[in-house]
Amino acid sequence: MVDKHLSTQFDAELSGISTxxxxxxxxxxxxxxxxxxxxxxxSGETASQVLGQEEVVNAMEMEIxxxxxxxxxxxxxxxxxxxxLIAISKTIANLERVxxxxxxxxxxxxxxxxxxxxxxxxxxxxxxxxxxxxxIKQLRKALDAFARLDIEKAVEVLKQDDQIDQEFEGLMRxxxxxxxxxxxxxxxxxxxxxxxxxxxRVGDHAKNLAEVIIYVVKGTDVRHAPVANVExxxx
Numbered sequence: 001m002v003d004k005h006l007s008t009q010f011d012a013e014l015s016g017i018s019t020x021x022x023x024x025x026x027x028x029x030x031x032x033x034x035x036x037x038x039x040x041x042x043s044g045e046t047a048s049q050v051l052g053q054e055e056v057v058n059a060m061e062m063e064i065x066x067x068x069x070x071x072x073x074x075x076x077x078x079x080x081x082x083x084x085l086i087a088i089s090k091t092i093a094n095l096e097r098v099x100x101x102x103x104x105x106x107x108x109x110x111x112x113x114x115x116x117x118x119x120x121x122x123x124x125x126x127x128x129x130x131x132x133x134x135x136i137k138q139l140r141k142a143l144d145a146f147a148r149l150d151i152e153k154a155v156e157v158l159k160q161d162d163q164i165d166q167e168f169e170g171l172m173r174x175x176x177x178x179x180x181x182x183x184x185x186x187x188x189x190x191x192x193x194x195x196x197x198x199x200x201r202v203g204d205h206a207k208n209l210a211e212v213i214i215y216v217v218k219g220t221d222v223r224h225a226p227v228a229n230v231e232x233x234x235x
Contacts, residue, residue: 021088028139051103130167
């Protein structure tokens with residue numbers, strides 16, 4: 001009876017932490033979407049809201065990390081449960097970095113506005129919005145895979161990562177063309193290069209989350225492995 005009680009309590013603690021991880025994921029997903037809205041609409045107010053959420057995300061990461069350390073010390077979990085706790089730690093670290101990328105975009109928006117750049121200036125902002133849609137979709141799918149420990153969905157995230165990379169490369173070519181054709185756009189185009197890279201990094205963090213999920217379910221580290229090899233590993 002005592003063992004069963006401890007097991008039930010442990011499961012409840014894990015469930016509670018997993019719920020908070022998903023809440024953190026929802027918050028950083030919203031941050032990314034808001035930062036892109038701020039860029040496409042040159043909204044300083046929205047950019048400030050994104051930056052205001054940065055402290056909340058950081059606090060959530062630290063609180064969850066503390067609780068993980070307490071659980072490991074008190075419960076001394078083994079095997080799959082320990083993998084899950086390690087995976088949660090990696091997950092919140094990646095989510096915190098997604099929040100950092102959103103904040104970086106928001107600061108870029110503020111810098112563009114303060115420098116007098118107009119939303120009417122001919123810049124490929126809509127292309128950045130499309131790249132961000134791909135990244136947000138990847139992040140959402142990775143979080144859904146985490147919630148369900150859905151290994152098939154995690155593999156989907158890995159397979160679709162190249163789309164964001166290709167979009168990023170296309171944006172780089174377009175921004176270089178803008179700078180060559182109109183030197184007045186050089187400063188703002190360089191800012192948008194960093195925005196594009198931040199969005200690409202959001203996609204990378206979503207990929208990292210997918211790899212963590214596979215590690216939890218299969219106990220296999222698939223980092224740096226080609227996608228075709230990963231599919232064979234998880235069968």
